[in-house]
Amino acid sequence: MIAVDWGTSSLRVYRLDEAGRITDQRDLSIGLLACRGRFEAVLAELITGWDAEELIVMAGMVGSRNGWQEVPYATCPAGADEIAAGMVQLPAPGLPGRRIFIAPGLAWPGSADHHTPEVMRGEETQLLGLLDLLPGDGIHTVCLPGTHSKWATVQGGRITGFRTAMTGEVYAVLRQHSILGAQMTTPEPAASASAAADAGSNAAFDLGLATSRSTGGLLNHLFSVRARHLFGELPGAAESADYLSGLLIGHELQGLLAPDNSLTQQVHLIGSSTLMQRYQHALHSLGISAKVHTEGLVTRGLFALARRCGAG
Amino acid sequence: MIAVDWGTSSLRVYRLDEAGRITDQRDLSIGLLACRGRFEAVLAELITGWDAEELIVMAGMVGSRNGWQEVPYATCPAGADEIAAGMVQLPAPGLPGRRIFIAPGLAWPGSADHHTPEVMRGEETQLLGLLDLLPGDGIHTVCLPGTHSKWATVQGGRITGFRTAMTGEVYAVLRQHSILGAQMTTPEPAASASAAADAGSNAAFDLGLATSRSTGGLLNHLFSVRARHLFGELPGAAESADYLSGLLIGHELQGLLAPDNSLTQQVHLIGSSTLMQRYQHALHSLGISAKVHTEGLVTRGLFALARRCGAG
Numbered sequence: 001m002i003a004v005d006w007g008t009s010s011l012r013v014y015r016l017d018e019a020g021r022i023t024d025q026r027d028l029s030i031g032l033l034a035c036r037g038r039f040e041a042v043l044a045e046l047i048t049g050w051d052a053e054e055l056i057v058m059a060g061m062v063g064s065r066n067g068w069q070e071v072p073y074a075t076c077p078a079g080a081d082e083i084a085a086g087m088v089q090l091p092a093p094g095l096p097g098r099r100i101f102i103a104p105g106l107a108w109p110g111s112a113d114h115h116t117p118e119v120m121r122g123e124e125t126q127l128l129g130l131l132d133l134l135p136g137d138g139i140h141t142v143c144l145p146g147t148h149s150k151w152a153t154v155q156g157g158r159i160t161g162f163r164t165a166m167t168g169e170v171y172a173v174l175r176q177h178s179i180l181g182a183q184m185t186t187p188e189p190a191a192s193a194s195a196a197a198d199a200g201s202n203a204a205f206d207l208g209l210a211t212s213r214s215t216g217g218l219l220n221h222l223f224s225v226r227a228r229h230l231f232g233e234l235p236g237a238a239e240s241a242d243y244l245s246g247l248l249i250g251h252e253l254q255g256l257l258a259p260d261n262s263l264t265q266q267v268h269l270i271g272s273s274t275l276m277q278r279y280q281h282a283l284h285s286l287g288i289s290a291k292v293h294t295e296g297l298v299t300r301g302l303f304a305l306a307r308r309c310g311a312g
Numbered sequence: 313m314i315a316v317d318w319g320t321s322s323l324r325v326y327r328l329d330e331a332g333r334i335t336d337q338r339d340l341s342i343g344l345l346a347c348r349g350r351f352e353a354v355l356a357e358l359i360t361g362w363d364a365e366e367l368i369v370m371a372g373m374v375g376s377r378n379g380w381q382e383v384p385y386a387t388c389p390a391g392a393d394e395i396a397a398g399m400v401q402l403p404a405p406g407l408p409g410r411r412i413f414i415a416p417g418l419a420w421p422g423s424a425d426h427h428t429p430e431v432m433r434g435e436e437t438q439l440l441g442l443l444d445l446l447p448g449d450g451i452h453t454v455c456l457p458g459t460h461s462k463w464a465t466v467q468g469g470r471i472t473g474f475r476t477a478m479t480g481e482v483y484a485v486l487r488q489h490s491i492l493g494a495q496m497t498t499p500e501p502a503a504s505a506s507a508a509a510d511a512g513s514n515a516a517f518d519l520g521l522a523t524s525r526s527t528g529g530l531l532n533h534l535f536s537v538r539a540r541h542l543f544g545e546l547p548g549a550a551e552s553a554d555y556l557s558g559l560l561i562g563h564e565l566q567g568l569l570a571p572d573n574s575l576t577q578q579v580h581l582i583g584s585s586t587l588m589q590r591y592q593h594a595l596h597s598l599g600i601s602a603k604v605h606t607e608g609l610v611t612r613g614l615f616a617l618a619r620r621c622g623a624g
Binding site: 113114116117118119148163164165166167169170173174176177178179211214215216217218219220221222223224226227228230231233248251252254255256 | 425426428429430431460475476477478479481482485486488489490491523526527528529530531532533534535536539540542543545560563564566567568
């Protein structure tokens with residue numbers, strides 16, 4: 001089969017053997033917006049030569065309103081069976097001899113005391129991939145840090161609910177467009193490179209984490225990026241950026257671990273960026289252990305879905 | 313005397329009689345950045361013809377590092393006496409026959425349990441103006457909503473401490489530069505105009521306020537702007553913007569009223585924009601009364617400072 005992870009800004013295709021192992025992979029930094037309307041042609045070109053595979057399973061924003069075809073969300077609680085049941089087969093005359101499916105994203109209407117809807121498209125394949133690896137009993141907490149971090153609760157082989165935090169996007173937007181950005185522009189690029197290498201272990205990040213636990217709330221704490229700089233507590237661009245990162249990650253954890261903070265002893269982190277070190281460090285500072293999962297979850301999840309549409 | 317309120321984006325001058333009443337006023341939308349280095353000339357031109365007044369007292373970002381001359385912050389607790397003691401007289405050969413002072417901003421190192429520094433430049437004159445009107449006994453809570461909202465505690469004629477919330481700036485930056493902005497662009501400008509007229513009373517704003525009180529934290533709640541839109545709960549641009557406004561103001565109140573929320577029965581709001589209605593409504597929904605003060609506080613505060621440098 002061919003597994004396709006097609007998001008807003010990138011397209012990745014994987015050729016999998018009958019055991020679900022990756023035998024080849026290709027990618028393009030052509031997301032949905034860049035190839036609008038030409039989905040079939042872009043995909044056909046990228047998988048040229050992979051002729052033996054009949055089945056193609058896609059996930060991600062390709063199934064959104066602005067994608068190839070909108071596929072309605074599956075609803076939590078959902079495991080591989082429920083998500084597979086929501087897959088939609090596409091007519092694709094430009095791809096003869098293939099059967100093409102788009103997996104649904106996942107929605108959650110919220111808990112009884114917090115009735116706010118949640119959605120994801122793409123992350124559910126990684127969660128499905130992880131489900132395969134976790135013991136079936138117990139309640140597991142999973143976090144996928146990023147532009148829009150996802151926090152999911154997993155129980156009995158199904159995703160029972162999840163929450164999103166716009167941590168990465170808020171960080172980028174404040175850094176690029178707010179008054180706080182001015183103190184984060186560094187004349188020498190080397191400074192931020194060394195800061196990245198040092199990720200998760202520096203004092204400014206820790207000060208941000210500690211401040212996130214004080215009173216005042218995030219909107220107040222954000223101003224402290226500026227005030228601490230004025231008083232020399234965050235002298236350089238890297239310190240200011242690390243402090244902001246600590247503040248935001250600290251608030252994300254506080255908001256999304258609560259009210260079960262005391263119940264959560266381990267968080268499964270999914271991802272491969274240096275950000276994982278920061279989340280791991282932040283979790284440790286709350287007395288919570290973190291296990292990082294990096295490789296192969298997307299294809300594992302898409303393979304699990306493919307097995308369920310084998311009969312076509 | 314002449315009272316001068318000189319901020320980052322605007323310059324206002326007031327001619328006051330001996331009782332502190334405004335007899336004339338002028339303004340320019342020339343802030344600090346626009347007239348860099350030409351402070352004296354810009355001011356001289358704007359007060360042309362006001363020749364009888366010898367004393368000029370200025371406040372605002374004009375006393376910051378990027379202003380005419382940096383004036384060190386006065387420190388809380390501070391009333392008119394302490395702030396006046398920190399004023400700096402400027403040499404101004406281009407303004408013969410005048411005595412020119414810049415008032416210091418105000419700093420607060422934070423409380424014992426939340427040692428985060430705070431600063432303001434300009435708002436302290438409005439607070440001084442209000443001090444004149446408040447009874448000397450009791451503890452008063454004052455809020456100046458805006459780009460960077462200021463929350464001050466006032467006791468015994470002095471400002472004992474304050475906090476900043478970047479509510480207005482975060483609102484603007486998210487609206488203009490984040491993924492949330494797309495659903496807030498309206499083809500017909502009429503929609504947002506009517507939303508402004510309706511400020512503080514609409515259902516979307518109230519839904520934002522209510523959501524701000526649920527679990528998850530601000531970074532999570534921000535994503536609900538998008539998720540609710542996807543599910544048709546925030547169909548139009550105005551609803552999305554009002555909901556975001558409710559979320560942010562709700563979080564500001566939660567963060568800065570706490571932990572004394574139960575002790576605060578009244579908040580003094582300073583300002584004249586339609587934003588005041590929103591804050592008033594949000595405070596009412598928490599069972600807190602709000603008294604809005606709009607006129608003349610800046611000149612009242614600057615006049616109080618002027619009286620204290622009468623001897624030169």
